[in-house]
Amino acid sequence: MATKPMTKTQLVAALAEEMGEDKKTASAALDAVCALITKEVSGGGAVTLPGIGKIYCRERPERMVRNPATGEQFKKDADKVVxxxxxxxxxxxxxx
Incomplete structure (x- = not known):
């Protein structure tokens, strides 16, 4: 049975306990890590989190897509996806 995802508050509390620090310090650390990952990936780079995975940005080329409601086909511009x-x-x- 699927459980609910961990919220930021729960993650900060668990991180604070794991670090042996208060929640304010753990929250600042989590925010700093998220900001660094966002900055690096949005700049076209990649971030490897050891034991977890690699987050990167990939460019998608221009392509033809279909509106499922109407069946109309149209061209979708190239974009980037994380x-x-x-x-x-x-x-x-x-x-x-």
Missing amino acids: KMTIAKALKDSVNE
């Missing part, structure tokens, strides 16, 4: 490749270590830990 992708994540999951590390083998995380996949293996989930499947144990």
Whole structure:
């Protein structure tokens, strides 16, 4: 049975406990990591989180798409999309 995803508040509390710090410090650390990842990926780079995976930006070419409601086909401009490749270590830990 699927459980609800961990909220930021729950993540900060768990991080604070793991670090042995207060929640304010853990929240600042989490915000700093998120800001660094956003800055790097939006600039076209990639970030590898050891044991978790790699977050990167990929360009999608211009392509033809179809509106499922009307069946009308139209050209969609090229754009960028954020992708994540999951590390083998995380996949293996989930499947144990």
